Amino acid sequence: MKKNKGITLIALIITIIVLLILAGVSINAIVGDNGVLNQAINAKDKTDEAGEKEKIEFALLGGQELENGEMVLKSEKFKEELNKEFSDKTVTFKEHGNNTFSVSISNGNVTRDYYIDENKNIIRSDNLLVVDNDNDLKEFRDEVNGGDSYENRTIFCSQDISLNIDEEWTPIGNSEENSFKGTFDGKNHSISGIKISDEKNISGLFGINKGIIKNTIISKENNINANADTLAGIVGTNFNKIENCENNANITGKGCVSGICARNDGGIIFGCTNNGEITSSERFCSGISAYNVNNSNNLIENCKNTGNITSGEYWVGGISGGLNGGKISKCYNSGKVVANGEVHYSGTGKMTIVGGITGDISQNGSIEFCYNSGNIYGRWNESGGIAGNISQNCKVSNCYNYGEVTNVVNYEFGSIYGYVYNSDDISNCYYLEGKIGDGEIGSGSADCLIEKTIEEMQKEEFVNELNNGENIFIFDSNHINNGYPILKWQVEK
Secondary structure: OHHHHHHHHHHHHHHHHHHHHHOOOOHHHHHOOOOHHHHHHHHHHHHHHHHHHHHHHHHHHHOEEEEOOEEEEOHHHHHHHHHHHOOOOEEEEEEEEOOEEEEEEEOOOOEEEEEEOOOOOEEEOOOEEEEOOHHHHHHHHHHHHOOOOOOOOEEEEOOOEEOOOOOEOOOEOOOOOOOEOOEEEEEEEEEEOOEEOOOOOEEOOEEEEOOEEEEEEEOOOOEEEOOOOEEEOOEEEEOOEEEOOEEOOOEEEOOOEEOOEEEEOOOEEEOOEEOOOEEEOOOOEEOOEEEEOOOOOOEEEOOEEOOOEEEOOOOEEOOEEEEEOOEEEOOEEOOOEEEOOOOEOOOOOEOOOEEOOEEEEEOOOEEEOOEEOOOEEEOOOOEEOOEEEEEOOOEEEOOEEOOOEEEOOOOOEEOOEEEEEOOOEEEOEEEEOOOOOOOOOOOOOHHHEEEEOHHHHOOHHHHHHHHOOOOOEEOOOOOOOOOOOEEOHHHHO
């Protein structure tokens, strides 16, 4: 009977195709990639997938038990419920830990794979790789470095990953040709045991990123100390997006050193945090992105630095060392930022170029709705609470600083900026009385800088002044910033 039915179905399909051809419909319109036959198959696949997801949802509900007043998912019970829901199919079940699972459903002809994350989201996982341990992470790394970019695919971490700290780490995406182009979602799990001591040109957990890296935490238990030119906790060089990542490791390098991203070339860095101490013997050093290449698409938003930042040379900042085009928005620094400026720059003498938000901003770049509370120290000149040097038609607005700004020579330093050249679009910026230096400018006017007392800065009226008609800053009712205004995302995150 089954055989006869199969023949009848095939005969029916052939008959329909012949009739369509006789009606003037082309072969390609029938069996091509976008033909009616493929469209029908895809529609059936989506219908079957929706039905399977519904049954998995029922199994998730049935797999929970009441424990200490809360419903808790039990893996064995979940597995039993799956087998009940799919009694006419074959179920393959794998538990990854942290209440995450892989489930395969097969009827003998068609198999669909699903991933259930810790929030009970059911994800079709045909293009998904789940990383459970250090070996999985290294295998994934080797595949990328071997030429598989993972474009249009997603990688999840199911739990915290601990690498062997005695084994040198080779970054994921170790060359321009072998860059990463997929989506890596750490699921807010931490990675520890990274050892970077070789003098690689570009290094971090990832080397070169052209995809999306998000929700990844670099723990404090790492050993990242190398004479690398481009060194960071998360990404060496970023061309696309880094989102909601965090670095807690202390990092020491030679040049272009940062907690999150060493070199950002037109990429987006959003919602990231650095808590580690970052040290560079040379230039370009910061908590979030050391050097932002001359690109108007550079964007650093909703980021914070709490770690101490120290450079032996110049272009040093809490958020950015140098911003050559693009924007820094809604960020803050509370770490101490130090530039020792031991070298001469372009024959002009010793320099520091250090700021709470960025050391240098140029090429039509902008800073908006940012604040600094960390102490800023520049050994020589161009030291500022928000930016050390502002030049080439840049804009700085709606910012404030209450950190100390000092340098040895008492020259070109100020509570908002140290030096301004060919940029006069500085507006609605405030500083705490007694914290400003000479604030020298090359062109423009210092009238844009407004001095406030502690009492004035800690009032709700000051929040309204800073917002300038927007809704970015809020009153610090919980005293998380010593009573000074905070960014709205600080309490929403």
